[in-house]
Amino acid sequence: MPKISNKGQQMPESPIRKLVPYSEIAKKKGTKVYHLNIGQPDIKTPEVAMNSIKNIDIKVLEYSHSAGFESYRRKLAEYYQKHGLPINIEDIIITTGGSEALLFAMGSTMDSDDEIIIPEPFYANYNGFSTASGVKVVPVISTIDEGFALPPIADFEKLITPNTKAILICNPGNPTGYLYSKEEIYQLAELVKKYDLFLIADEVYREFIYDGDHHFSVMNVPGIEQNAIMIDSVSKRYSMCGARIGCIVSKNKEVMAAAMKFAQARLSPPTFAQIASEAALETPQSYFDEVITEYKDRRDTLITELNQIDGVKVATPKGAFYCIAKLPVKNADDFAQWLLESFDFNGETVMVAPAAGFYSSPNVGLDEVRIAYVLKKEDLIKSVRILKEALKVYHQ
Template identity: 50%
Template structure:
């Protein structure tokens, strides 16, 4: 019998926001400028004071830390959460290797192989990879672009809950849609979790970035959620420090925390240098977030205004994060995204986007949608959107027809 990789290895999908990367690299090799709107890597500088603290640190040995993270950083994190209106104790915080590890630890801790995880789609595409790694089955309820991807009706969640269902996972504010779930929506979900004895896993990576005066509600602030809520967090987007790879899993459920800590011990400790940077960043004043929030809102406003002016494009106004999901008048968004990088140029420039099919699990959904990350400065962002506007006029697969959703999406 020939050697073969594991079934989970075979099932592991290509990253939905990096799948077109080889075409982008080839375009750059041909001398073309490529604007990257495919991934949430902001061009806002990491706070200089945090970087300087790392540079000035007395590091004779970069050693292992406690498996849950240094007590110094965990206590600093309690200050951050308290200022955000979220009262937690340091021993309820498990520092992780980015939000990614927090997600994986939550799935490994709260679900057994074969259990079901309910997720509203479209969802952060990497959830699929973590579910495969944990042996967990994702079951979806489908949101719609027509209402800005608001939480699907509670009845849709009830309809898919089975004896195998163990948790509900959502991202608030949402990656990829930018929707900000209301307190009422979250309370309704928690009530559902209480009735069916399910965990509520809340990915809150974009907490700071809500617009038009809105504020995100943390699931940790829902009354009666102590045993049900597990929050997954990261400094990646908060401080534009994606490469630091420092996140956290926060829960008041002591059994969940203890089990997650055992998983954390298996990888010894989280990144020490990243924790030093994160600890220094806690001292940043609220004005840091206010300035960044204003910049992201300006980028959002430009993106939405430009998209809504393009014939055939449907684009809701996202309330948070720094992504927008848009319907484009194209036959296939993935084919269009590849064409942008292989066949198209406007003044020797083009853009890379994320086809939205990678953010849906239901086959056929998202075929005419894309996720755009408005993470570039206004000048570059405007140039990228001009490229998109010109590309839509030139694309040979342009269509005015909206492809009907598959029947199974409605059945779910």
């Protein structure tokens, strides 16, 4: 029998989706499952985006330009400029989700066995993208005790080798919700300049900032125009996860020329989704104001409820809509599966994402889970109550 590739064997499972079969079985048994495992917002997609594809009159569903519609890229550049980012149309390539943008970034800047330093815990698919690209992830650990703040620059510096090509951050972070400060971004900027590295910033949650804080982009740092690469997406901003539209942004013309070759190889991003994404740029500010207020209320509710459970430790997120919770269990993978297979509270249970999959270091985060607060407050309160009861039974 032919064998699959080593790369296929090494490709990690998604900690976010690997428990789906157990969830499906639980639902078939009649158990209601509250999904805290996945960042799928329940906020309605802006009507202006939905109407753009409802009312469209197209005779032929054509390819777009490999870089995406020119009209969309132009309006997107204007959107960024309005928010203080010095980005022009030639700095943007539209991609099939932020995922493809990350693959383009890695493919354009790194060869097999090159290294990328990433503060962990990090978005689980960074492991998958790196494996697919033949790139080695070198983790630098941030901790719940420090609120998942940027590790000391000295910790980064001692990991740099001749094979190091880039540092990758997610700001604000998935799965931690940590928001890097302007000072922390400048520290990283100095480091990548010193060692001539790329600084790749996944900024797809830039609009989700709380407590009066402000997002500071790598695109705003003078002097690293040739180092900085920004990743963005419509998925979270407009609650359009299924559109699969993102972009790679950089002032480095060589990077963008290389990324363009990858873009040409996959032909073009999806047409309907680009139409909806372009229309979404007309979304009024009131939409975002309401969304931020709602998510802040959800965050505050979730953190308050979690802090009432004995043995649970949680860092308060400053952005995005996730938090990492440290549970009084030895193996969160086992606990998360048990929640779906063997437990219900009044016919209901919860689905969480075991956090070990958000690390590349072995045996780290084994007692942690990621929780996405993408449900309404009443459901979050119910979910934490279920979690509290589950922990009692699980320990018995």
